[in-house]
Amino acid sequence: MAHDSGAAVTPKFSIADPPAGGEPYLLTPGPLTTSAGVKRAMLKDWGSWDGDFRAMTADLRRRLLAIAGDKDGTYDCVPLQGSGTFVVEAMLGSFLPPDGKALVLVNGAYGQRTVQTLGYLDRSYWVLDKGDYLPPRGAEVAAALDADPTITHVVLVHCETSSGILNPLQEIAEVVAAKGRKLLIDSMSAFGALPLDPQTVPYAAMVSSANKCIEGVPGFGFVIADKTEIEAAKGRSHSLSLDIHAQWAAMEKTGQWRFTPPTHVVAAFLQALREHEAEGGVAGRGARYAANCDTLVAGMRALGFETLLKDGWLSPIIVTFFNPAHPKFDFNRFYELLKAKGFIIYPGKLTVVDSFRIGCIGRLDTAVMHQLVVAVGEALNEMGVDDASPPSSAINERAKLVA
Numbered sequence: 001m002a003h004d005s006g007a008a009v010t011p012k013f014s015i016a017d018p019p020a021g022g023e024p025y026l027l028t029p030g031p032l033t034t035s036a037g038v039k040r041a042m043l044k045d046w047g048s049w050d051g052d053f054r055a056m057t058a059d060l061r062r063r064l065l066a067i068a069g070d071k072d073g074t075y076d077c078v079p080l081q082g083s084g085t086f087v088v089e090a091m092l093g094s095f096l097p098p099d100g101k102a103l104v105l106v107n108g109a110y111g112q113r114t115v116q117t118l119g120y121l122d123r124s125y126w127v128l129d130k131g132d133y134l135p136p137r138g139a140e141v142a143a144a145l146d147a148d149p150t151i152t153h154v155v156l157v158h159c160e161t162s163s164g165i166l167n168p169l170q171e172i173a174e175v176v177a178a179k180g181r182k183l184l185i186d187s188m189s190a191f192g193a194l195p196l197d198p199q200t201v202p203y204a205a206m207v208s209s210a211n212k213c214i215e216g217v218p219g220f221g222f223v224i225a226d227k228t229e230i231e232a233a234k235g236r237s238h239s240l241s242l243d244i245h246a247q248w249a250a251m252e253k254t255g256q257w258r259f260t261p262p263t264h265v266v267a268a269f270l271q272a273l274r275e276h277e278a279e280g281g282v283a284g285r286g287a288r289y290a291a292n293c294d295t296l297v298a299g300m301r302a303l304g305f306e307t308l309l310k311d312g313w314l315s316p317i318i319v320t321f322f323n324p325a326h327p328k329f330d331f332n333r334f335y336e337l338l339k340a341k342g343f344i345i346y347p348g349k350l351t352v353v354d355s356f357r358i359g360c361i362g363r364l365d366t367a368v369m370h371q372l373v374v375a376v377g378e379a380l381n382e383m384g385v386d387d388a389s390p391p392s393s394a395i396n397e398r399a400k401l402v403a
């Protein structure tokens with residue numbers, strides 16, 4: 001099993017409310033399947049200036065800081081309109097000074113997007129590119145920092161959603177702190193389900209969004225940052241709408257978002273935060289996702305599929321499987337067959353081998369994962385695929401993954 005620590009944990013959650021009207025389960029890393037309660041929370045209109053909505057914004061910020069484990073008021077939380085990418089760009093533009101230099105740790109599409117963003121922002125950077133899915137390790141980060149003393153910040157993707165790899169955050173955070181540099185984290189697909197404690201993983205800022213592990217709907221992201229970093233960011237942003245300091249200063253002063261907030265999304269997110277708390281917070285949510293992942297991986301392996309990653313690097317967020325080598329396997333047909341059975345999966349995002357991905361996050365439990373595995377078996381039969389094992393080239397590729 002992929003997560004032996006989760007084996008003894010019985011998730012507190014069971015699916016009481018499958019998607020309404022026969023809509024499929026979204027086995028995708030956001031937007032994802034939300035609860036009926038989250039959907040219902042959007043059936044009301046809110047005035048953005050009204051005191052009730054301002055109280056909702058304050059509650060949202062307070063709850064996120066509690067999840068982040070901010071014990072002594074060191075950090076603050078700033079929500080920002082837009083999808084996750086907007087808040088990544090806001091973080092980079094606000095916390096990386098124009099005369100700073102970033103070391104970007106890349107092992108997939110989201111790391112590459114960070115590099116692209118720094119290009120737009122005209123910031124200096126080095127890239128440590130590990131390819132599609134190899135993890136950046138502490139020793140090589142240390143060597144890169146030693147080689148260039150002008151590097152001020154390290155940017156890391158916590159869970160690289162393009163492969164599903166869980167990057168060694170702790171190991172890298174220790175090196176960054178020991179070398180006196182600052183850490184910026186894209187924890188988009190991990191925050192709320194995987195631990196990220198500033199006591200053990202010191203960071204300057206991290207970002208996530210409404211529609212990932214908190215299980216809200218898309219529409220805004222948020223940054224959690226050291227207050228001294230936020231204060232130092234005054235006047236630094238390249239962008240009016242992505243200026244974290246300005247958004248923070250306005251919220252502190254008026255309790256409002258500077259520009260029209262996604263009111264229904266905020267209401268849904270607050271309900272999602274209450275459900276997160278009721279499930280046992282980060283530990284409870286992480287245990288359910290780990291159980292989902294274990295059920296998925298065991299079931300798919302029993303059908304003959306193989307995972308891209310070895311168990312030690314699998315995240316309980318999303319899993320990449322190699323396409324079967326069988327000549328009758330056709331991804332588009334596989335996708336449509338699964339959709340007709342009530343499951344939306346995700347295409348692969350690797351450059352070297354053909355693959356697809358299945359998410360473990362959202363309002364899903366192990367019963368849903370069991371149903372999915374049955375549906376996958378039926379889809380293979382319908383395509384006439386009697387062997388789901390990947391081509392040997394895929395296995396050779398995986399052999400490069402050093403544990």
Ligand SMILES: *Cc1c(COP(=O)(O)O)cnc(C)c1O
Nearest residue numbers: 083084085110159161186188189
């Ligand atoms: C989802 C995600 C993002 C943001 O993507 P958007 O499509 O802009 O929401 C950024 N980084 C990671 C690791 C993600 O999983």
